[in-house]
Amino acid sequence: MKRLPIIIGGILVSLLILLLPPLVHTAYGQDLLVKNGKVVTLGKKGTIEGGDVLIEKGRIKKIGKGLRAPEGVRVIDASGMWVIPGIIDTHTHIGVEGGVNEGSNSVTSEVRIIDVIWPEDISIFYALTGGCTTCNTMHGSANTIGGQNVVIKNKWGASADELIYQRAPKELKFALGENVKQSNFPRVSGQPRYPQTRMGVEALLRQKFTEARAYVKKWDDYNKQKKAGKNPIPPRRDLQLDVLVELMQGKVRAQVHCYRADEILMMLKVAEEYGFKISSLEHVLEGYKVADAIAAHGASCSTFADSWGYKMEAFDAIPYNSALLAEAGVNITINSDSGERIRRLFQDAAKCVKYGGMSEEDALKTVTLNSAKCLGIDKWVGSIEEGKDGDLAIFNTNPLSAYTRCEMTIIEGKVYFDRQAYQEEMEKLREEAKKKEEKK
Amino acid sequence: MKPKAFISVFLGGLLLIAGSLGAGESLQKAEVYAITNATIVPVTAPIIEKGTVVISRGRIIAVGAEVEIPQEANVIDGNGLYVYPALINSSTILGLYEIGSVRATLDSSETGKFNPDVRVAAAINHESVHIPITRSVGIALALVAPRGGTISGQSALIRLEGWNWSEMLVKSPVGLHISFPQVRARRRAAEEENEEAISKAIQELKDYFTEARHYMERKEGAAKDASLTAAPVNMKFEAMIPALKGELPVIVSVTTSEAIKEAIKFVEEMKLKAIFHGVSEGWKVVDELKKADIPVILSSLYGTPREWKDGYDAPYRNAGILCQAGIKVVFSTGDAALANNLPYHAAKAAAFGLPKEEALKGVTIYPAQIFGVDKDYGSIEVGKVANLIVTNGCPLEITTQVRHVLIDGKPVNLSNKHTELYEKYRKKK
Numbered sequence: 041m042k043r044l045p046i047i048i049g050g051i052l053v054s055l056l057i058l059l060l061p062p063l064v065h066t067a068y069g070q071d072l073l074v075k076n077g078k079v080v081t082l083g084k085k086g087t088i089e090g091g092d093v094l095i096e097k098g099r100i101k102k103i104g105k106g107l108r109a110p111e112g113v114r115v116i117d118a119s120g121m122w123v124i125p126g127i128i129d130t131h132t133h134i135g136v137e138g139g140v141n142e143g144s145n146s147v148t149s150e151v152r153i154i155d156v157i158w159p160e161d162i163s164i165f166y167a168l169t170g171g172c173t174t175c176n177t178m179h180g181s182a183n184t185i186g187g188q189n190v191v192i193k194n195k196w197g198a199s200a201d202e203l204i205y206q207r208a209p210k211e212l213k214f215a216l217g218e219n220v221k222q223s224n225f226p227r228v229s230g231q232p233r234y235p236q237t238r239m240g241v242e243a244l245l246r247q248k249f250t251e252a253r254a255y256v257k258k259w260d261d262y263n264k265q266k267k268a269g270k271n272p273i274p275p276r277r278d279l280q281l282d283v284l285v286e287l288m289q290g291k292v293r294a295q296v297h298c299y300r301a302d303e304i305l306m307m308l309k310v311a312e313e314y315g316f317k318i319s320s321l322e323h324v325l326e327g328y329k330v331a332d333a334i335a336a337h338g339a340s341c342s343t344f345a346d347s348w349g350y351k352m353e354a355f356d357a358i359p360y361n362s363a364l365l366a367e368a369g370v371n372i373t374i375n376s377d378s379g380e381r382i383r384r385l386f387q388d389a390a391k392c393v394k395y396g397g398m399s400e401e402d403a404l405k406t407v408t409l410n411s412a413k414c415l416g417i418d419k420w421v422g423s424i425e426e427g428k429d430g431d432l433a434i435f436n437t438n439p440l441s442a443y444t445r446c447e448m449t450i451i452e453g454k455v456y457f458d459r460q461a462y463q464e465e466m467e468k469l470r471e472e473a474k475k476k477e478e479k480k
Numbered sequence: 481m482k483p484k485a486f487i488s489v490f491l492g493g494l495l496l497i498a499g500s501l502g503a504g505e506s507l508q509k510a511e512v513y514a515i516t517n518a519t520i521v522p523v524t525a526p527i528i529e530k531g532t533v534v535i536s537r538g539r540i541i542a543v544g545a546e547v548e549i550p551q552e553a554n555v556i557d558g559n560g561l562y563v564y565p566a567l568i569n570s571s572t573i574l575g576l577y578e579i580g581s582v583r584a585t586l587d588s589s590e591t592g593k594f595n596p597d598v599r600v601a602a603a604i605n606h607e608s609v610h611i612p613i614t615r616s617v618g619i620a621l622a623l624v625a626p627r628g629g630t631i632s633g634q635s636a637l638i639r640l641e642g643w644n645w646s647e648m649l650v651k652s653p654v655g656l657h658i659s660f661p662q663v664r665a666r667r668r669a670a671e672e673e674n675e676e677a678i679s680k681a682i683q684e685l686k687d688y689f690t691e692a693r694h695y696m697e698r699k700e701g702a703a704k705d706a707s708l709t710a711a712p713v714n715m716k717f718e719a720m721i722p723a724l725k726g727e728l729p730v731i732v733s734v735t736t737s738e739a740i741k742e743a744i745k746f747v748e749e750m751k752l753k754a755i756f757h758g759v760s761e762g763w764k765v766v767d768e769l770k771k772a773d774i775p776v777i778l779s780s781l782y783g784t785p786r787e788w789k790d791g792y793d794a795p796y797r798n799a800g801i802l803c804q805a806g807i808k809v810v811f812s813t814g815d816a817a818l819a820n821n822l823p824y825h826a827a828k829a830a831a832f833g834l835p836k837e838e839a840l841k842g843v844t845i846y847p848a849q850i851f852g853v854d855k856d857y858g859s860i861e862v863g864k865v866a867n868l869i870v871t872n873g874c875p876l877e878i879t880t881q882v883r884h885v886l887i888d889g890k891p892v893n894l895s896n897k898h899t900e901l902y903e904k905y906r907k908k909k
């Protein structure tokens with residue numbers, strides 16, 4: 041039969057196509073054994089002195105003592121060092137090409153960071169030098185509804201696609217307060233952009249969600265008619281409202297940049313009235329004033345350790361914010377909101393111990409496990425547990441000490457930052473540069 | 481007078497005298513403190529385990545393991561605790577800044593290129609919320625420095641305690657501040673464009689100093705020779721005279737290696753006593769800095785290197801490299817709202833090569849020496865002003881709790897805007 045080779049070929053190709061995704065998927069990450077460190081799992085296994093973490097294909101296979109690595113697997117001697125889960129920053133603007141705000145309109149829920157990821161941003165490398173393995177990168181706070189965020193793993197050297205953490209739920213960014221009102225910009229000529237007051241911010245939110253409700257109804261009616269066998273004309277797709285609908289349906293998470301107690305309460309009420317949940321309040325510097333309401337809603341909070349005083353709305357900020365929110369039962373995390381500060385989140389975590397007396401373990405959680413919960417990715421990152429991603433940060437002493445130094449950062453079993461290797465490489469480069477200079 | 485009445489008056493008089501004597505004694509008692517049984521870290525001498533510091537009328541009168549505690553002393557039990565000298569922040573805008581975005585609250589940057597006669601001293605708002613917040617981590621002294629323009633004005637060293645700026649002044653002026661013309665852009669191309677503008681600006685600065693020197697010489701000449709006339713009084717040039725004579729240091733803010741080299745040439749040519757501030761690329765020009773014998777006030781360590789080739793940790797390693805070359809290094813935050821982070825900058829430098837003892841000196845004795853107040857401040861020594869902190873650990877560690885802060889020999893109130901809001905909302909139920 042002439043056709044047989046074609047049929048067999050077709051079957052083989054089909055099998056390949058079916059099997060390829062799992063094949064690609066199992067090439068998820070690398071194998072690695074970290075030995076003999078003080079492993080602070082922040083999970084079920086607690087803290088293990090002289091502990092080992094075995095990573096297989098990018099996932100933590102085993103945590104314990106006296107583990108042996110399969111042949112050919114790299115072993116990292118973490119003797120005398122602390123091993124913690126890779127640090128997670130819930131609020132950054134790194135790795136974004138061009139401006140972070142589509143400032144022409146106060147509502148731009150349709151724009152997406154995923155379209156403008158910039159993998160060559162050196163801030164990604166700087167984040168690694170501070171033990172940060174994952175971050176949520178997003179629009180700025182110029183707009184009431186700014187757009188859709190992206191969670192990335194700081195895989196320095198990878199492509200934009202490879203940076204994206206596919207597992208992270210979709211998230212929409214909101215902002216309230218002075219930046220949205222353009223309070224601190226010089227007055228432009230002509231009509232200023234609406235809203236210019238906190239009243240306007242609320243009115244705009246309500247207007248948009250009311251539009252979204254009407255939009256959903258149109259589509260529901262259309263689908264009903266179609267099911268009934270009729271041939272209705274579909275409603276016009278509105279990309280801006282699509283996301284708001286997904287939010288109300290619980291398919292998308294909401295993250296809200298806010299400062300003042302009044303606007304925090306306002307946002308909680310709007311969310312409750314329009315039937316969506318706020319997964320995270322960001323900065324939320326006056327969160328301590330309305331901690332009970334936040335806890336009742338079930339929103340996480342992502343705040344600064346002690347940054348304050350730079351704007352009017354930041355003038356009642358206190359470094360005890362995280363302690364008070366934690367006491368009220370809120371999931372609290374610390375963020376950097378800076379390509380520079382992302383390098384020292386572990387120091388910010390230490391401030392939770394100083395201000396409000398959080399335990400060291402709880403303080404470390406504010407930049408690891410709690411951040412993972414905040415982003416809805418705690419099933420896979422945020423603590424050192426068997427089955428989770430092999431994301432680790434190794435420090436030469438207690439990460440909460442002001443004298444600490446990050447020595448190594450590992451993402452899915454691959455070493456993305458190795459201070460010793462880095463220093464050797466830089467030394468080589470400097471010597472080569474010197475030789476070139478001398479030749480001239 | 482009748483005898484009974486006389487006796488009553490006499491006894492009453494005696495009581496009054498005794499009472500006032502007693503009041504005088506309790507005033508005396510109020511000024512005597514003893515911190516007992518603590519680990520004392522004098523900074524300029526070895527650590528004393530289980531020691532005592534005695535303070536009287538604002539000064540340290542005894543330090544040691546076997547020290548007699550005066551009967552009238554208020555005792556602070558230092559068991560399990562540490563005593564360090566209170567810290568010094570070598571550059572801030574405390575009192576000149578309240579809220580960054582509210583221009584009405586900002587006083588650190590005057591308009592205009594040359595403002596040598598502008599002084600921070602009387603512009604300091606003693607009520608600033610940032611002052612109590614800063615001192616609650618153990619900082620007792622701070623340099624308040626003007627910025628803006630090329631010659632920014634004159635700084636002052638203040639104690640973080642006092643009912644008005646006048647009571648807060650420890651030394652004024654401390655230095656004449658210059659913002660040295662240098663590249664602002666990060667990109668090479670923009671730098672080249674700027675080079676011409678920068679050379680011009682440096683020449684302008686030199687010309688200004690030269691003019692000021694002529695004014696001074698003319699004034700001195702006229703004072704000696706009645707036939708000569710001085711120029712009409714020029715307040716700006718008058719303000720330059722102490723710096724021209726080498727009596728007042730110029731504190732030059734400069735960052736890049738190229739600009740540091742130019743700035744060294746400038747101060748040597750103009751024959752000025754200099755301190756450099758900023759100096760984040762100082763590590764590239766250690767030899768030049770060492771030869772010029774210029775002490776360094778580092779600004780915030782939380783910067784990124786100008787070029788990735790410098791290394792991600794260049795700003796952190798900077799202090800260690802300068803120190804190793806024998807250059808005196810002190811730390812500063814440069815701001816007001818996070819001036820209380822001073823000790824953590826020092827610790828960061830220690831994490832990247834600066835010896836821990838040098839980090840501690842960089843926020844205690846070295847600033848006192850650089851600002852010429854080390855006779856009275858910067859370490860725990862008999863005779864010095866009792867600016868002390870009592871802590872449960874090293875003050876450079878973030879998690880350390882500061883239990884007491886003494887300024888001029890008296891404990892100060894550690895509550896501040898942050899603690900007040902904390903207490904208020906903690907009680908809310």
